[in-house]
Amino acid sequence: MRRWAAGLLLLAALVVGVWIARGEASPHPPGQWAPRAGVEPRYQDVSGLRVHYVRKGRGPALILLHGLGSSIYTWADVIPALAQDHDVVAADLPGFGGSDVPDELASSVYPATVLGLLDRLGISRATLVGNSLGGAVAVVLAARHPERVRRLVLIDSAGYNLEPSKRPMSLRLVGSAPVAAALDALPIRRWLVTRALRQVFYDPARVTPEKVEEYLAPLARPGATDAVRSLINDRSGFGLPALVSEVRVPTLIVWGRNDRWVPLADADRFAAAIPGSRKVVLEECGHVPQEERPAEIVHLLEEFDPGR
Numbered sequence: 001m002r003r004w005a006a007g008l009l010l011l012a013a014l015v016v017g018v019w020i021a022r023g024e025a026s027p028h029p030p031g032q033w034a035p036r037a038g039v040e041p042r043y044q045d046v047s048g049l050r051v052h053y054v055r056k057g058r059g060p061a062l063i064l065l066h067g068l069g070s071s072i073y074t075w076a077d078v079i080p081a082l083a084q085d086h087d088v089v090a091a092d093l094p095g096f097g098g099s100d101v102p103d104e105l106a107s108s109v110y111p112a113t114v115l116g117l118l119d120r121l122g123i124s125r126a127t128l129v130g131n132s133l134g135g136a137v138a139v140v141l142a143a144r145h146p147e148r149v150r151r152l153v154l155i156d157s158a159g160y161n162l163e164p165s166k167r168p169m170s171l172r173l174v175g176s177a178p179v180a181a182a183l184d185a186l187p188i189r190r191w192l193v194t195r196a197l198r199q200v201f202y203d204p205a206r207v208t209p210e211k212v213e214e215y216l217a218p219l220a221r222p223g224a225t226d227a228v229r230s231l232i233n234d235r236s237g238f239g240l241p242a243l244v245s246e247v248r249v250p251t252l253i254v255w256g257r258n259d260r261w262v263p264l265a266d267a268d269r270f271a272a273a274i275p276g277s278r279k280v281v282l283e284e285c286g287h288v289p290q291e292e293r294p295a296e297i298v299h300l301l302e303e304f305d306p307g308r
Helices: 002-022 033-037 109-121 133-144 169-174 177-182 186-200 209-220 224-233 242-246 264-273 294-304
Strands: 042-046 049-056 061-065 087-091 126-131 149-155 251-256 278-282
Touching: 033 049, 042 109, 049 109, 061 109, 061 133, 087 109, 109 133, 126 133, 133 149, 133 242, 149 294, 186 209, 209 224, 242 264, 251 264, 251 294, 264 278, 278 294
Parallel strands: 061 087, 061 126, 126 149, 149 251, 251 278
Antiparallel strands: 042 049, 049 087
């Protein structure tokens, strides 16, 4: 681990030098996806936190929850189609995207914030769709507040991999003290984000400069990288996996066969623990099917949770 950190810091120094020499601004400013998806930024105050979200469409409520280090951008390619028959809400979890970074970030903040946002938006029941970290949050809500959850969709969900030792090396490096200091430099953030995305996607060609900028921009906010590190080092694990077996709402489990961050074996564990759940495996797909295979995700969601 120390050798990894030392090597990464050396690389950071080299990258910083190259970046300073170039002195170039990004030709791909973030946020351009929103007009294409037909959404505008909205905000709600939830327990003193300003929560950023988008909302589109009419019909049964569909709540989209992103993963660690991500944002509502991850749902950009599925929102327009889903909104034809659903009331679609995609929210940035605290510390990510455009939502506030709490002074103290604990795993308990996330389910409480989602529940509070539903209250503020007047949504009594919804289908929760969670990818990675968002899946863990959705599981907690489905287990503890089943009266608020109509259906549950887990897309390459966290839950059985929340122990720090079970996480990918990229995440463990970000959680280490030496690398944490280097993250304040834009070049090393850019290098880490690019490296992580190339692991997340089955096809690394999908990691375009625009995509890198969309993931990178929110991490430049004060405290944003602290939020990521806090979750990486959080050992509470949302009370998972113990809570998984308490889920009783109809559940769809979707997994990319080639997910290098959360193994396919975890999909089997979810399926075995949740009675009556259905599992779908997508071939040649990585950790974020909603970005890599958006049309198939839309089809699966509309089939599982028909709209109006």
